[in-house]
Amino acid sequence: MINLRNKKWLLLLGAVLLITIGCEGPDGKDGADGKDGADGADGLAGADGADGNVTCLVCHNNETLAQTQYEFAVSQHSSGDIAVSYAGGRSYCNRCHSHEGFVNFTNEYTPANVSNPSPWKCATCHNIHTTFEKEDYALRTTDAPALFDSGYNFLLKGVSQIHSPVQTIDVQGNSNLCANCHQSRRAEPNTASPGETFTITSTHYGPHHGAQANVLAGVGFAEIDGSYDYPTAESSTHLTGVSCVGCHMGEYEKGTGGHSFEPSVANCTDCHTGITDFDWNNVQTETQALLDELRDLLLDKGILEQEVEEKYEVDPETGDIVKVLTTGGYHPVKGTYDMALVQAFFNWVGLEEDRSQGVHNPAYFKALLNNSIEAVEAL
Numbered sequence: 506m507i508n509l510r511n512k513k514w515l516l517l518l519g520a521v522l523l524i525t526i527g528c529e530g531p532d533g534k535d536g537a538d539g540k541d542g543a544d545g546a547d548g549l550a551g552a553d554g555a556d557g558n559v560t561c562l563v564c565h566n567n568e569t570l571a572q573t574q575y576e577f578a579v580s581q582h583s584s585g586d587i588a589v590s591y592a593g594g595r596s597y598c599n600r601c602h603s604h605e606g607f608v609n610f611t612n613e614y615t616p617a618n619v620s621n622p623s624p625w626k627c628a629t630c631h632n633i634h635t636t637f638e639k640e641d642y643a644l645r646t647t648d649a650p651a652l653f654d655s656g657y658n659f660l661l662k663g664v665s666q667i668h669s670p671v672q673t674i675d676v677q678g679n680s681n682l683c684a685n686c687h688q689s690r691r692a693e694p695n696t697a698s699p700g701e702t703f704t705i706t707s708t709h710y711g712p713h714h715g716a717q718a719n720v721l722a723g724v725g726f727a728e729i730d731g732s733y734d735y736p737t738a739e740s741s742t743h744l745t746g747v748s749c750v751g752c753h754m755g756e757y758e759k760g761t762g763g764h765s766f767e768p769s770v771a772n773c774t775d776c777h778t779g780i781t782d783f784d785w786n787n788v789q790t791e792t793q794a795l796l797d798e799l800r801d802l803l804l805d806k807g808i809l810e811q812e813v814e815e816k817y818e819v820d821p822e823t824g825d826i827v828k829v830l831t832t833g834g835y836h837p838v839k840g841t842y843d844m845a846l847v848q849a850f851f852n853w854v855g856l857e858e859d860r861s862q863g864v865h866n867p868a869y870f871k872a873l874l875n876n877s878i879e880a881v882e883a884l
Contacts, residue, residue: 561637573627576757576764582625593622601686604629610685610870611645630682642766644749649675649747650685674722677867680749687749689855693727694847703847705808708836712855720859721748729850731876736868742776743865772870783864796875800835802881808842808850811835843884 563569577583590725592598599606603622607629609615622797652672676684682782690713694703712719712726719725721744728735743752755772757763762772773780803809812833820827837850852873864871 518561536591548599572757573764576762579753579760580767582766584624585645587638589624590620593624594619605687608645644679644682646685647679647681649673649681650688652719653688653690674718674724676718676721676744677748678750680751683749686879687715688712688718689725693725693851695844697726701844702841703844703845705837705839709840710837711851712858713860715860716855717749717859717861717865720856720861720865720869723866724868726855726873727851727877728873729845729848729876729880731854731872731879733872733875734766734873736866738854741866741869783862785864788864788867789862792870795871795878796853796862799849799874799878799881800857803846803850803853806846806881806884808838808840808846809835810838845880846884849881852877873880 532702550832589603591602593603593606595602596618599622600610600614600616601607603619604625605619605622609617611632630645631643634643650673652674674684674688675681691711692693693712716725721741723736723741723744748825752768752772753762753766754764756771757761757765758769760773761767762770768783770780770782773783774784777785791832800809804811812835814831816829816831817826818829819825835854837854856873859865
């Protein structure tokens with residue numbers, strides 16, 4: 506017989522053997538490798554993901570953000586006066602005159618008043634990241650925008666189109682964001698209402714302020730017949746070359762470039778060697794002379810007048826209160842005119858408010874102004 510003490514030892518030895526055999530047995534064969542991840546639709550292996558710490562911090566660091574905010578603070582886009590004071594809350598104006606309106610416009614746009622409009626800010630233009638690099642700028646849109654000045658006035662996303670097909674304007678890449686607002690609001694007179702005469706019903710008539718995209722692309726103004734041929738849109742060097750961003754958002758220096766949006770002469774030297782100002786080959790001098798000549802002809806014809814305001818001031822020498830006349834800007838006189846005269850006015854005010862004095866598209870400026878002058882002189 507096995508005594509109780511020996512039985513306990515046998516049980517303990519068996520337990521140790523079971524544990525040893527279960528944990529220390531021979532290695533089994535390796536399992537089969539797992540399947541590779543699926544390749545992209547083009548059959549190529551997917552690229553490695555970007556290092557978030559590297560790409561995000563290109564923009565999202567204290568130094569870059571502070572510098573960008575400083576540049577933007579000195580720009581007209583941040584002032585708020587232009588954006589909000591008059592048109593920022595109005596349904597058909599706020600798309601370009603307030604932050605809320607532009608965000609609404611770049612989404613599914615439905616015209617609506619804004620009760621508390623605010624000026625432009627970083628989030629007005631920047632939203633969705635694409636490449637996650639600094640050059641991406643996370644812009645809300647870079648699609649070629651619809652032209653408002655070619656008979657398609659106020660084409661709205663999500664709203665039935667007035668005409669079809671929709672004509673667009675492409676000023677290249679990121680510059681297309683600018684073209685959404687920097688274009689004519691109205692079609693030129695003979696496109697809007699063909700005929701021998703045209704009736705101006707508002708002292709605000711014209712392409713609206715800042716039709717730079719039209720000038721750059723060479724479209725949308727009144728191409729009156731005359732001695733000068735009109736260049737094709739494709740011939741505009743500033744459209745196919747540097748465009749809006751290239752000239753206005755180069756390296757920031759002394760109040761120009763970057764997010765100040767002020768053009769810098771330094772950005773022009775790659776194409777115009779030795780340039781020291783924007784009056785390259787006297788383009789601004791000659792253009793301004795033509796603008797002034799056409800303005801004076803329009804004043805003589807009575808379609809244009811200058812604003813005159815009466816003010817009362819204290820004469821510093823006598824202390825008497827005296828009436829002082831001050832002059833301001835120009836606006837059209839309401840009435841019915843010969844079509845060519847209204848077209849000439851449309852060209853003058855649009856090119857004057859382009860404010861580049863010919864730089865944006867010298868050949869287009871020259872043809873429009875000279876042919877407009879000829880047409881007015883012939884009336």
